Amino acid sequence: MKNSRQVLGLPVLSIEEGKQIGIVKHLVLNPELGKVSYLLVEDAAWYLGLKTMPFEAVQGIGEFGLTIGSRSALSAVADSPEVIALLEKNLRLPGTQVLSKKGRLVGTIDDFIIDENNAGIMGCQLTLVRGEKPAGIIPRKSILTFGRDFLVVEENIENMLVADIQESDAIPAATQESPNFEKSDKQPVDALEHFEEQQRKYLIGKKATMKIVADNGEVVAEEGDTITSEMIERAKAADRYIQLTLNIRD
Structure with a gap:
C-alpha cells in the first residue's frame, strides 16, 4: 500500500x-x-x-x-x-470535501491510499471540519461516491474511521460496484492544460515538412509553412493535429 x-x-x-x-x-x-x-x-x-x-x-x-x-x-x-x-472529469481527492449521505459536511480529504497490486483506492485520510490533523482513514467500503466536488460517505463516518488500512477494509477494484459520479462541465485538470500549452509552445515557429489537407479539401498547411496558433487550431478542427505534430522541422 x-x-x-x-x-x-x-x-x-x-x-x-x-x-x-x-x-x-x-x-x-x-x-x-x-x-x-x-x-x-x-x-x-x-x-x-x-x-x-x-x-x-x-x-x-x-x-x-x-x-x-x-x-x-x-x-x-x-x-x-x-x-x-x-x-x-477532474477528480482530485486531496482537498475534496467529504459529505455524509444525509448532506452533513464532515471534513476534507488529506491523502488517499493505493493498493499496489490492483491500483484500487483502499481508503482516504480525513481531516474533520476545523480539525488540524487527519482524524483517521475512511475505509473504501464506507465510500459511496467519488465525486468532483464531494466524496460521499456513510452517515456517522466518524465512528467508522480506522488508523490503518487492512485488506478487509478495501473493496477489490475488479469486483466492486461502480459508484456514482457527478458530471462536470468544468475545464480539464491542470496536467492536461500544461501538456497542451507545452506542446503548443514547442510547435509554434517550426516548419511543416509536407502539405496537410483536410477531408473537405481545405489546406491546413503547405510544405514549408511556419506553424502558428491559427494553424494549430485549423489542424485540430480538421482532425489533422497529430499529422501536423509528426511532420515538422526547425
Missing part, C-alpha cells in the same frame, strides 16, 4: 534500459472503478508535454523509484482518448 504522496514525484525507472526515463507528475483517477487507471509522466522531452502509461505497466513502487518494463509503456496524452476523458 502507498499513499498518493509517496508515488507523486518518484523517478520512473526502465528495467530494460537500466535508467531513469521520467518522473511521476499526476495520478489519473477513475471514479467509476475507484482506482488509479493511469499515471502522467514527465520525461526528457518535457517540451512535448506529459506522457501517460497504464498503472498495470508498473512492476514495483519503492522508496527510490517506480519501475516499469521499458519506455514503450509511455505514450502521448493526445493519443490516449481514455486518459483525456478521465482528466476531463
